[in-house]
Amino acid sequence: MTTKIFIDGAVGTTGLEIRDRLSGRADLTLITLPEVQRKDAAARAHALNEADIVILCLPDDAAREAVSLVENPDTRIIDASTAHRTDPAWIYGFPELEPGRTAALGSAKRVSNPGCYPTGFLALVRPLVRAGLVPASHPFSVNATSGYSGGGKSMIAAFEDPADPNATDTAFRLYALGLGHKHVPEMTVHAGLDHGPIFFPAVARTxxxxxxxxxxxxxxxPGTVKAADLREALHEAYRGRPLVRVHDTQPGFLTLEHAADSDRLELFVFTDEKAGQARLVAALDNLGKGAAGAAVQNLNLMAGVGETEGLRL
Ligand SMILES: NC(=O)C1=CN([C@@H]2O[C@H](COP(=O)(O)OP(=O)(O)OC[C@H]3O[C@@H](n4cnc5c(N)ncnc54)[C@H](OP(=O)(O)O)[C@@H]3O)[C@@H](O)[C@H]2O)C=CC1
Ligand SMILES: CC(=O)N[C@@H](CCC(=O)OP(=O)(O)O)C(=O)O
Structure with missing residues (x-):
């Protein structure tokens, strides 16, 4: 018997990426809706309740609505939106983040898929806080740049279609300059911090x-923390995990495209020991380990198949 999957929001940016990764899988049957029904609540409700596992690739309000339409007690949900990421009733779908999380995902009914920026931040910071190398009270800041697909269909149109009302020809822009980005609570809760990091996101023309x-x-x-201690804590946290690579080298430059078109998460520690400074950097694909890759990894664990099935290593 195959596992029945329904992607709600299947023609959006994340939905299409997930479909791509699932295509050709003999262990899965994809439930699809025709174009005219893809926003029809009754048709969606039927598909949501027929599926073994649904993946919500929707804006937050539509994701909450989809959850309310699920009545079948056996239907399991992966939500790619922000709606449930700090909800303790949902399991945070970052298998590598905490000991025991992979096993918990195997039997999970409600899984919140991590945000793209929090995936990079948490991967770098959580092991250091857990190991006591950096205190939970540390005043973290986080600088990040995303490709424009991170903003979904509307941002893609703004960057690609000169006739779009929000068209832009910029190469790079800072945003969320009011500081209150929706990913800050997610970073704070899952890193186990006393207060949120200052977050500086940016989007670039790629x-x-x-x-x-x-x-x-x-x-x-506190104490004497060396770059080697930071690297060792990251190695320790991700040993044997196929999607996370901890690098021991300090390359001369890192590009935004470093991990693009892959589902990998690559971690680097750059240091100047004499100056007592370090720059921790995560490279990923916002649509890979930052969204669709993570959703398929969670689906694989929930369905009891190999963690990396269909993923781009
Ligand atoms: N893009 C990224 O890198 C990441 C995205 N996410 C999250 O994933 C979710 C999807 O994002 P993304 O794919 O980028 O967004 P898109 O805007 O590209 O896609 C969203 C899709 O949902 C559809 N939709 C909206 N409302 C409804 C509804 N009521 N019923 C059915 N379908 C509906 C839209 O329809 P229509 O085509 O008609 O507009 C669209 O196809 C969001 O919550 C986002 O925050 C998470 C991590 C990274
Ligand atoms: C470039 C860009 O605009 N990115 C989006 C985040 C995309 C993402 O991660 O979606 P979730 O919010 O569901 O996690 C933003 O900053 O709002």
């Missing part, structure tokens, strides 16, 4: 790819 950077003043940390 379709996909992401760099997330956390600067650290090592001499402000």
């Amino acid at each position: 379709y996909r790819g992401m760099l997330v950077e956390v600067p650290l003043h090592l001499h402000l940390l």
Whole structure:
């Protein structure tokens, strides 16, 4: 018997990426709706309740609505939106983040898929906080740049269609300058911090790819923390995990496209020990480990198949 999957929001940016990764899988049957019914609540409700696992690739309000339409107690949900990421009733779908999380996902009924920026931030910071190398009270900041597909169909149109009302020809722009970005609570809760990091997101004129950077003043940390301690804590946290690579080298440059078109999460520690400074950097694809890759990884764990089935290693 195959596992029945329904992607609600299947023709959006994330939905199409997931479909692509699932195509040709003999262990799955994809439930699809015709174009005229894809926003029809009754048709969606039918598909949502027929599926073994649904993946919500919708704006937050539509994702909440979809959850309310599920009446079948056996239907399991992966929500790619922000709606449930800090809800304790949902399992945060970042298998590598905490010991035991992979096993918990295997039997989970409600899974919130992490945001793209939080994936980079948490991957770098959570192991250091857990190991006691950086205190939970540390005043973190996080600089990050995303490809424009991170903003979904509307941002893609703004960058690609000169006739779009929000058309832009910019190469790079900072945003969320009012500081209250929706990903800050998610970063704070899942890193186990006392207060949120200052978050500086930016978007650049490339379709996909992401760099997330956390600067650290090592001499402000308790004890004597060296770059080797940071790398060792990251190696320890991700040993044996197929999608996460911890690098021991300090390349001369890192591009936004470094991990684009892959479902990998690549972690780097750049340091100047003499100055007591470090720059922790995560490279990923906002649509890979930042969205669709993570959703398929969670689906694989929930369905009890190999974690990396259909993924781009
Ligand atoms: N893009 C990214 O890199 C990431 C996205 N996410 C999250 O994934 C979710 C989807 O994002 P993304 O794919 O980028 O967004 P898109 O805007 O590209 O796609 C959203 C899709 O949902 C459809 N939709 C909207 N309302 C409804 C509804 N009521 N019923 C059925 N379908 C509906 C839209 O329809 P229509 O085509 O008609 O507009 C669209 O096809 C969001 O919550 C986003 O925050 C998470 C991580 C990264
Ligand atoms: C470039 C860009 O605009 N990116 C989006 C985040 C995309 C994403 O991660 O979606 P979730 O919010 O569902 O996590 C933003 O900053 O709002």
